[in-house]
Amino acid sequence: MTVESTAARKPRRSSKRTSAAKTPQSSEPQLVQLLTPEGERVEHPDYAIDLSGDELRGLYRDMVLTRRFDAEATALQRQGELGLWASLLGQEAAQIGSGRALRDDDYVFPTYREHGVAWCRGVDPTNLLGMFRGVNHGGWDPTTNNFHLYTIVIGSQTLHATGYAMGVAKDGADSAVIAYFGDGASSQGDVAEAFTFSAVYNAPVVFFCQNNQWAISEPTEKQMRVPLYQRAQGFGFPGVRVDGNDVLACLAVTRSALERARRGEGPTLVEAFTYRMGAHTTSDDPTKYRADEERAAWEAKDPILRLRAYLEKQGLADAAFFTALEEESETLGKRVREVVRAMPDPDRLAIFDHAYADGSPLVDEERAQFAAYQASFAEEGN
């Protein structure tokens, strides 16, 4: 064991691969891009997209409103209205592009940061805030919008998505399933197992990894030695890296992967190469572990600005459009603020409500004890 690991370490220390691994972007293949950071449309041989002005403006609106909602949630955390918030700032294109590729009958398994995907699924954004305010652990019915509850333990939901997709295939449906996860989660065994199961059963699932470069304070070099999307090959299905800040490319690549799943050709791994512009959550301080210059470089690749540049250059949106959208954003922010502030705490006896579907005598007993204990204060006149 010791001999082996020493032998394995030696060449790595001295070889050029070490330095290459530290700067993954330098030696890596091009990612799929259809809209440059400057807002220029470019073509890709494998991924064509042709959207109407309405559709383009729709994507822009989705991203702007999602960012506005996200900013409001961050502010609400700072004001003490939320206990925590996991901002998606910078990842709007990855989420809106992939989210708008979905059909109504497709099913989404998100992490805890998929606020943009939730938006695309029609989940009221205020419903996402209950768990961050601490009034519930997930305040929406997953089956209403085919949008599963947020999964906090990273990577677990990739297996749920795979199982769900196995069920879709058994049912003979042509729906697809999409599992969101991050670069950090890609190190979890569950993700590897999800890749294995989905490949073996040819499950109609798309693994959509938002590689936002940071797993809290750990950069991707701490998670992987080869570009993430290349892992898929070892499991027997295709992997593709897409510019995660390019909403058009994210839409085209996800659409293609979903279609592939629908045709019964099995899973695809999409690695959306993006950047977490903010902190991991509001509890985090990224200035402790990453350089301002890095963030600044990604700011130049902003997903919203590049689509705006394109819309303006093409004359697809005028000042009135942008002004109206700004007003809509402010209205959304105001509504979110009001709803959150009015969100009541649940009844204290609600603790006992859903421990079991078929009930439990133990829970019933403890509920009765707790209720009697609470009632004793009333009797004492407190």
Next chain:
Amino acid sequence: MAMEKMSLAKALNESLRKALETDPKVLIMGEDVGKLGGVFRITDGLQKDFGEDRVIDTPLAESGIVGTAIGLALRGYRPVVEIQFDGFVFPAYDQIVTQLAKMHARSLGKIKLPVVVRIPYGGGIGAVEHHSESPEALFAHVAGLKVVSPSNASDAYWMMQQAVQSDDPIIFFEPKRRYWDKGELDTESIPGPLHKAAVAREGSDLTLAAYGPMVKVCLEAAAAAQEEGKSLEVLDLRSMSPIDFDAVQTSVEKTGRLVVVHEAPVFYGSGAEIAARITERCFYHLEAPVLRVGGYHVPYPPARLEDEYLPGLDRVLDAVDRSLAY
């Protein structure tokens, strides 16, 4: 069907067959459950009759088995998954504790996960490490899970039927050293609710409470004690979560003495919980402190020493004597 004599293993096989026949949403998943019929042959012949689509040989990854079963349950299926051995469940422990147990509550009741996790458990078969453990307390401690273990063929059949129909996730511990024990089974008459204890033998001097593989040991102990003029009642708990404390209370109020017996280590075991609750409920009925007989706080020993580690007839009777001496 009239009364039929069959092994506990065969009863489980018949019960799973019946479940597959009754509900097209029931699936069997696990390692080697298909052609081989499982390492203990519990799923023998099921894939042949119900197809690879319903009796599914999975990759060898326990977290993956339970995680995908959760996904299938979300899609409306009722998976019955097999963990090959007790000591192999821990890769799936995260999915079971973090997801399977909590998703119903997380969704405020909107999601139901009718998943049965079958685990052959316990020692006494001369196995290598990780094949003889009794981890039931590790699951019983987790809200959202229900934990049961049959001790005989009839319960194996019926409790599996009830587990498959339950809308809560059930951890179904199968006493592997009793797989080959035969018992009477009536497939037409349900013995009782899943989480109710049963009096396996009536007595008046002391209550032995046990479940799974230890029920037989307790029955043997009661028979031996009878020869010495001691009347022991044997309670088959059947369910470790929830525990039928009412049944234990009723028995202890009659006998005044309780000894809890399980293979699992005594420390933090289900016996501790029973002792605490029964002390609260029956304080003035107890003639002696509640005693526990079980495994020690050591890793499960090599097979040549397992008979020393496992509670046997003599250790149970020793505890009985100590209780009666008060």
